[in-house]
Amino acid sequence: MTTPQLKEATITRSKGEVVNDFAMTVATMNGSGSQTSNVTLLRALFKMGIPVSGKNLFPSNIQGLPTWYTIRVSKQGYLARRNTQEIVVAMNADTFVQDLASVVPGGAFYYGDHLKFEIKRDDISIYSFPAKQLAKDSSAPANLRDYVANMAYVGVLAQMLDIDMNKVREALEFHFDGKEKPIAINMGVIEAAFAWSTANLKKTDPYRVEPMDKTAGYIMADGNTAAALGAIFGGVQFAAWYPITPASSLAESLAQNIGAFRDKEGQDGKTYAIVQAEDELAAIGMAVGAGWAGLRAMTSTSGPGISLMTEFAGLAYYAEVPIVIWDVQRVGPSTGLPTRTSQGDILSTHFLGHGDTQHILLLPGSAQECFEFGWKAFDIAERMQTPVFVMSDLDLGMNQWMTKPFQYPETPMDRGKILWEKDLEELKNNWQRYKDVDSDGVTWRTVPGNKNPHSAWFARGTGHNEAAKYSEQAGDWENNMQRLKKKFATAKEYVPAPDVSTAKGAEIGIIAYGSADPAILEARDYLAEDGLQTDYLRLRAVPFRDSVRDFVTGHRKTYVVEMNRDGQMHKLLQLEFPQLANQLISIPKHDGLPLNARWVKQAIQAEEQSHE
């Protein structure tokens, strides 16, 4: 990717000073506690009104391995990962050399002066600062010195990049929830570093920031917390989970926050239960039991957990039990790269389970949408009486995103087709669990606790007839399975419609989904700069609405950009629209990193040329 590197570099330097348009990476060691410093920088910039994104590249261990945190500042509002960095802060001896090499020509390199290395580069600005000393001089207790040492680079960068110290304080106040002591200690180090920097560092690089008003009407959120809050507003009643990176924080923030929203004064007992199961088979099993018993039930996991949930997914599909399953995708197959992001579970999840199965997939594209699908998934699951998989990923789930504020659900809860005692009486008990009375493939259900003597039915994964009685009749089996197929077709109209944005005179289309979105938005601008207009359809669910077909039909070529090896969504589109197969071109990337706009641009341009 050298070409774009130089390109970016030149773009920026040509103007002498480069304001609000660069990427900055802090290199530390896992476990050194740099997270507070990094989000503080991120939030301060955000509060200054400058569009920012922060991406944490961490190893699958707890302490001692290299980790990088990259903040992108973009006046254009580009939030995707950059391949290049103009500013690097080196705090980790193990990666010092490669970190130094990673700075673009003309960039800036900061490092703690406790790292003793010979530095040969003369094409960049070099700054060192006394991180340890500043920590030692601070009021922080001895056992926390290493930690507060990270605050030093916050102060130095604030001074060198013109980051507003009041915003830095605001960020800390938020982080420490207003607790004076930690705020004071951290702020102390930051201010000391700021002062030291003023006195000792002479700025020779062009990168700095200026306040803007581009973040008004946005919040900063991670997708997992957003999903948890969404579930809470969706009235989640039961969640079972098993820890796994990168999904753990979804269930953990659900457990930590649900009380604050759902426990009411003097109410007799809880309205929810969250259970840490012994594994994923048990987690989904509990969710299936709860869903069958009439609760809004969910589980959250990542690839390996999805694999273990296969048999239960098939049961829930066939017995028609509503459950919501969050798959915060990481790189597979197998244990793969637990701390890298991917969209690699699309195909296997859609077809999850032996026999003929098709599952609904929701595809959130932002933290805000994680919130929205957090509640909507329950409506769809209960309406369709089937598992609904929400396909998030590590980047979306664990990183901080600038996103629109969460909106209160615009529609009342849809509990779907459920009958209680009164309803059955009105029906004169003439009801059958699996009878398609509305000919939409969705049948009416009752749940345990219904006291009507005619309400009970026996749920099972074995063949059954409309009355839910055990049946080995060929006809019963065929009819029931055809109804399930009809139900899946019905679901089309209930799942979120795709999000389409067009450009004048565009002949080619781009289809993408999930966390690929920001890279696509940015890439479209680059392509336009180079004279290639593109329309863009962001998928938000499987099954596909008819508008997806129309989009593909309406374009000479449609590029399906996604983050996996086999072009999995491209395959699903091919299967749905075989006649259009030749117009659909797969652009897959599977390096475990958030998608990069310049790569997307070049990949599409390469394809365009190859087809000319």
Add this chain to the structure above:
Amino acid sequence: MTTPQLKEATITRSKGEVVNDFAMTVATMNGSGSQTSNVTLLRALFKMGIPVSGKNLFPSNIQGLPTWYTIRVSKQGYLARRNTQEIVVAMNADTFVQDLASVVPGGAFYYGDHLKFEIKRDDISIYSFPAKQLAKDSSAPANLRDYVANMAYVGVLAQMLDIDMNKVREALEFHFDGKEKPIAINMGVIEAAFAWSTANLKKTDPYRVEPMDKTAGYIMADGNTAAALGAIFGGVQFAAWYPITPASSLAESLAQNIGAFRDKEGQDGKTYAIVQAEDELAAIGMAVGAGWAGLRAMTSTSGPGISLMTEFAGLAYYAEVPIVIWDVQRVGPSTGLPTRTSQGDILSTHFLGHGDTQHILLLPGSAQECFEFGWKAFDIAERMQTPVFVMSDLDLGMNQWMTKPFQYPETPMDRGKILWEKDLEELKNNWQRYKDVDSDGVTWRTVPGNKNPHSAWFARGTGHNEAAKYSEQAGDWENNMQRLKKKFATAKEYVPAPDVSTAKGAEIGIIAYGSADPAILEARDYLAEDGLQTDYLRLRAVPFRDSVRDFVTGHRKTYVVEMNRDGQMHKLLQLEFPQLANQLISIPKHDGLPLNARWVKQAIQAEEQSHE
């Protein structure tokens, strides 16, 4: 399906006497022990040189529910299931009425006279016989009377249909392994029934048999036993399994027979181990451990077990461990119909496991091929260092099939790319586990017990580089995954090529696989009779050879006939040949019954018309 019924009936009756061309169903109660009687009839007919097939339609319970056994006698050599029966033997009160109704006009209805029902039909021949009395008169011990009562209908049918009693005896001798006593007792009842029939029954229906020479060079075998014997000739060293219908008999006959072929006089210890695991996760886990440790390892299961094997399948794919997995398919999703047949696991098994995975599938189409793939699967698995799934089904696995004799493996064992001490010394230890030195995507491996100090490597499901060291590098991940993709392409040339049979001037093609084969062969004749010539390609494996593309390209239309709801193989073909998508038409059937030729014929004709 009334049209063909009448049709078949008329075809047959027009000739007055109907010889060697009818279907005969025996209706009994599960647990009543009719199996010996039924296979005795089947084998006697086979020994008479008449093509026969036997299909057992049994419930998912052990005793007391209805079960039907259908023997088809076909001078044309058609082995597929018929929808109609000319002869019915009723031994079960619970189904007497429907059994009576199921006889085609002009057919014959036999029943034990202990069943007291009013019989209204006058368009068929009715015969009753004293089953219980004949049993009582026999030398069978009291506790076995119910059982031997079933022998009565063997004798009656033998007499009424001209079945050769010497062949009946041969069948019994084989069944009881030459043990005089049981042979005598059973034969006694049969002869008594024969005599009774001669004295008391007057034949008024047209159906009978005559000796032919059409079974010379064939044997009768079930696919599960064939698969087990094939594995034995493939040098299987380790098998772990968990009981499940319809796969259990595969592992059980492996356990029962391997000693007779593999234990040698005075040899120190066994050359194999067969372990009944605690569940399917453990079964495949053990197989993966054994495969990694250098053994020819296998497991056998059905759909629910495959679902539980998902996570391990992904590990074996990514860590590149050779194992063979037999999926004797039954009707899913979920527990589904455990005693009905299906081809419903194709898609989910091909994509089994989260992340980007593609698995090799072998598709045996006969008992003989179950034997062949029984050994060949190991060669492919060890050559490709990946899981190989052999997709059999209940019909193929559990029913008796007229099939070509098992052939001794024509090629020596292929243990694939494996290095022992000497090999490493020759390489001067310059070897890396995952380095693609032959650029075919397949790398060289060593196995535990190799004493060369440079032989060891650490297997893992996490990201690794060519040296099998843990790696989170984006490049390592991408390269390794691309190599696996290349490996899958390489596999094309190692898997069995499809089986193509052509007809003069055929413009349309049929693609099918597995136990659908006999119905296709028969349907092609019917279509030809109606003036529609067809070529036929029987798939034997995924990935597809290039010849599959050529076949589809070479035909105006290609019908993909299979036994599932969603046209799963049709989908895989669409994905592989998107440009040909419009020429590929799916003909799926999922009623749990073996495929029926007239249904296939009509389905194809309907499609042909609809497209005119």
Add this chain to the structure above:
Amino acid sequence: MSENGHTNGKTAAPAAGNVQLNVVGLSKNDYRGAPTTLCAGCGHNSISNQIIAAAFELNVVPEDMIKLSGIGCSSKSPAYFLNRSFGFNSLHGRMPSVATGAMFGDHLLKSLALSGDGDTTNIGMGQFKHIMRRNVPMVYIIENNGVYGLTKGQFSATAESGLHLKYQGTNPYPAVDIVQEAMASGATFVARSFAGDANQVKGLIKAALSHNGVAILDIISPCVTFNNNEDSRHSYGWGREHQEPLHDFTYVPREQEIQVGEFPEGTTRTVELHDGSTIVLKKLERDYDPTDRGAAMRLIEESHNEAVLLTGLIYVEPERPSLADLYGLPKGRPLNRMVENELRPAKGLIEKANAMMF
């Protein structure tokens, strides 16, 4: 019980004159299920009958119970009792997780689960152990026959070591003792019985239904069809009489269910199974104190050495909070009756959610 719920199922109780009705106005018929499809003589059927009797005598309304099971002959049996109760015939070995989730749906219902030895101690061992740790309030019956009935007689983990079965060979592994596993996992109600001991089975089921926590009932329930011990004195069929196998797996003679009459506490009773093999039951003493954990553990060890099957209520810990208690569920209302305004936070709280973010 819940604002829009009836308090009992009277509506369905037969008007019939001299049918005996219980306190909630139901006849025994109201507790029956579909006709069994299990083998004649299967111990599982005896147990189903005692479940019906126990529920009837306890005056439980069927709508106030749910039935759960895994996969197996044993797991089929919930279809053969309590037709008016909701039921879930789930997955092989995974019933405990389904039961755990279902409990939260309506924790005021009594749940009764049926499983087999294979379902529980082979594929299900993990979930079985964890449901006991969680003390999920439910009756958990294992119909223990030492084999996989539904898949035709393979050994399960509770088969005695050294047992030789006609089509299976000899079992090389030690048997899992369900009672000991339950003790190790801190189950709060641990009992064992024999399917043929109707009164003891019924009594234990009643006691278990009254326990607030997980109640493990290990009920020895012989498989007449496949627990067919080669070495036994007169296993059925020509097998032994004629020195060669009957060779028809599909023949299942119709047997009678085994019933052992009353026998006093503290005594042992030798029972002959269908295949002629025997087991020795030892009923706990009348004055045995089931709350003494140490004593229970010692007795179990001894019973191993004496090769007897201890029957009766072996251990009970009434006080430990059940999972429902731990989760502070509402006293009077099930979660599945809650409606939107109880479940969805008020509109204003969306601000709070956004404020939590930055």
Add this chain to the structure above:
Amino acid sequence: MSENGHTNGKTAAPAAGNVQLNVVGLSKNDYRGAPTTLCAGCGHNSISNQIIAAAFELNVVPEDMIKLSGIGCSSKSPAYFLNRSFGFNSLHGRMPSVATGAMFGDHLLKSLALSGDGDTTNIGMGQFKHIMRRNVPMVYIIENNGVYGLTKGQFSATAESGLHLKYQGTNPYPAVDIVQEAMASGATFVARSFAGDANQVKGLIKAALSHNGVAILDIISPCVTFNNNEDSRHSYGWGREHQEPLHDFTYVPREQEIQVGEFPEGTTRTVELHDGSTIVLKKLERDYDPTDRGAAMRLIEESHNEAVLLTGLIYVEPERPSLADLYGLPKGRPLNRMVENELRPAKGLIEKANAMMF
């Protein structure tokens, strides 16, 4: 050992002068692994060192051992010892099945498995129980810290009931006692130790490596990072000192591994963990007889009541045949060395196969 195998790894032993070599001519370095990536002060590292020492002192050739593990910090550790041994870092909770299969590949190798409490007693409970039933010959070490380290500190099933962790709240469930589970499953070698008791750990590993059967070692191995007990006297960070959380999950202070010096059999030793909480170890008496199962069971029950952790070799049953014995594997040769003419029946036998059919 096998016709085309070397008998030891001399080739790789350093020529160095004063490096200490063992009987098979190897230095301790030949037993090391890659540098650890676990936290400084993690108990797991101490155990890795004792594995290296034990193998070196036992004069095992590394090529004669294999390493297995599941997933977790503990399961990562096989990468940090015995570089020259084959290893398989398998799936979470499923190592026992992989180990069982691998044993058949070359049953002459010693297999040593590492697992965690979550890996073994949560997701892995089922396979753990069954590997003990089968008596698979292997050393099975559980590095027991009561939490899920790698996923950042959630409770595992061995966490004490009532334990309160900063980010996890209070654990409502009783702890699984691995030793008791091992006894219930008939494990033939059951021991417990503490990671900081270097000599006892090393001694037990050596004994385990010499046992023919499954050897269960429950080694308490504190997680310095997440076993951070709120209620303890001085858990690190501002958490307690300043009444508010440090609020940076990513900060992991570097701690020292805890070491307890020698302490005599029969005595107890109170150990303070990094977070200031304490555990009490009780070493078995010198004259304790580990072959007396009844006694072992009683001691275990008592230790529960006294709330002490029994350490030492608690039970051993040397005679029970291992899985390798049960399967009659060759005395001198591993299966994975067998070649075509040993594995594929002779050509003539195809007739026999066809004759078996009809």
